[in-house]
Amino acid sequence: MLRNLNTGTANPDTADADLLARFQESGAADDLLPLYERHAELIYALGIRYLGTPERAEDAGMEIWAVLMEKLPKHEIKNFRSWLQTTVRNHCLMQLRREKRDPLRNNDAELMQSDRLLHLSTESNHQTNNDTRPLYHCLKQLKEEQARCVRMFYLQEGESYQSIAEKLDLSVGKVRSHLQNGRRNLKTCLEGREKSTE
Template identity: 70%
Template sequence: MLSRPKKHPDTKSVKDSDLLARFQTSGATADLLPLYQRHAEFIYALALRYLTTPQRAEDAGAEIWSVLLEKLPRHEVTNFKSWLHTTVRNHCLMQLRREKRDPLQQPVGGDVQSGDLLHLSVEDGEETIDTRPLHRCLKKLKAEQRHCVNLFYLREGETYQSIAASLELSVGQVRSHLQNGRRNLKKCLDGTNE
């Protein structure tokens, strides 16, 4: 379990909004650290609620650090704790969705699973489709391209607008990530088929 992070004494009385403004102005990771440490237990507890195991919750907490570094400079955040709650929740839900669709990302129990999970069967008696090249190519995409492609093509009912809302992007950014993701997937798959 995560140990309680030490807080910098000079930031105890500083509001979240002031720490956030300092980071958004400087862009220095050292300015984000006190804000992250202040909410580390909250991030861990929320991730644990969704992901159910301490190890997965700790991993998600580490991933959230990268998400904050990437997203905070370009988002206007009026209530940091609420925004953080939504960000952690969406991160965990997207991880669970990926695992549900991708047998390679499923947590493995004590037994080693068979290689049959690497193949998806169309129907009994029909030819088996090898999806390993697609999985490898999806993993090579940039994170936002991969998230957009997964949501748009592997989830029924997702629209540009719903993807934009869940990933906190504009509809134009979603279109761009989908277009670039498709192009990069095609290049990667063409390279694996040669």
């Protein structure tokens, strides 16, 4: 669902608060969609960070849709993005707890790989499962603006579409496009390298 969203539905000039108020008043899924689409990349990034794989992140994204449908009409929310980050994080941590995994102490290779994907750790690590060299290689294959947007959104805490757009002198729509294309190209590159080593 997160991969296939057309994130151009909401007018970029419409504030989150206005989209939220519209949905809270109607309770209609069609009114939630623009708000969800606007923050789909954030939901996906947090899902990757906590759950470790694209597939699990997308599953969490679909579950978050249901959570928003249920919770948003019942809560007074002043900062939607901040509230959403907390909600997605708590959802992922609850899932990990159900699986009896402690994300703060767990050394599972899959979770460690996710952490390196999000933070590009520069620590030397030569274990096969934790090797970040394929990620570095594939990031270098991206077009310059795609790579910069991917690094700023996924690898730097707190960067939003708007802040990236301002720093790179791009439109919000262009930033969103670079993120979608960059993520897709990274996935294709990484999968190709994995197949070539099989």
